[in-house]
Amino acid sequence: MRVVVLGAAGQLGREVVRDLLARGHTVRAAVRRQPEPALPAPVEIRIADARNKSDICAAISGSDAVVNVIGGGTLRRNEVASSTSSVAVPAAQDAGVRRYFAMSAGMVALDWALFKYVLRPLIFRHILAEHRRVEEIVRASALAWTIVRPSALTNQPARGYEASLELLPRAFMTTRSDVAAFIGDALDSNKYIRQAVFIASRRTS
Numbered sequence: 229m230r231v232v233v234l235g236a237a238g239q240l241g242r243e244v245v246r247d248l249l250a251r252g253h254t255v256r257a258a259v260r261r262q263p264e265p266a267l268p269a270p271v272e273i274r275i276a277d278a279r280n281k282s283d284i285c286a287a288i289s290g291s292d293a294v295v296n297v298i299g300g301g302t303l304r305r306n307e308v309a310s311s312t313s314s315v316a317v318p319a320a321q322d323a324g325v326r327r328y329f330a331m332s333a334g335m336v337a338l339d340w341a342l343f344k345y346v347l348r349p350l351i352f353r354h355i356l357a358e359h360r361r362v363e364e365i366v367r368a369s370a371l372a373w374t375i376v377r378p379s380a381l382t383n384q385p386a387r388g389y390e391a392s393l394e395l396l397p398r399a400f401m402t403t404r405s406d407v408a409a410f411i412g413d414a415l416d417s418n419k420y421i422r423q424a425v426f427i428a429s430r431r432t433s
Contacts (some may be wrong), residue, residue: 236267
């Protein structure tokens with residue numbers, strides 16, 4: 229399958245690229261500049277501004293799926309993820325790409341009292357609002373989308389993941405490798421079409 233990864237040069241993007249290549253997919257990376265360090269040699273590099281629809285349409289032309297892992301990387305107010313999603317989603321539709329993966333976070337459904345009344349208003353209000361904007365953009369499309377809702381991301385080694393359509397209890401951490409594995413599995417199996425999925429790494433004993 230021909231898969232375009234938006235945000236392929238980031239920490240999560242590199243894990244997604246690595247997993248897709250291991251599965252035998254043809255991977256194209258749409259990035260703002262040449263990645264440093266370089267991505268694996270089989271990856272086709274397309275220089276594209278993710279906020280420019282012409283760039284993104286050209287980058288995803290001829291592909292079967294788009295995986296958008298672009299994020300703001302900050303708790304401060306920003307609209308990086310939503311502004312790029314507002315370009316990538318219609319570009320995918322115009323290009324005839326059916327399958328689309330978007331990143332959100334498990335916190336969109338978190339209702340713990342500590343989170344709702346202390347952490348959300350004081351720390352997470354901007355990033356939570358951004359995740360919700362991304363979800364609204366993706367849900368309004370006609371794409372065969374999957375929204376990925378991991379718990380807090382880490383760079384620890386893969387542990388295997390749990391996936392659920394309901395918020396996972398005591399799901400505190402998800403490795404980026406496990407997120408990539410989930411995306412690869414969902415792509416290969418064609419599961420979770422037009423669904424938002426909570427994922428978390430399995431707890432060690």
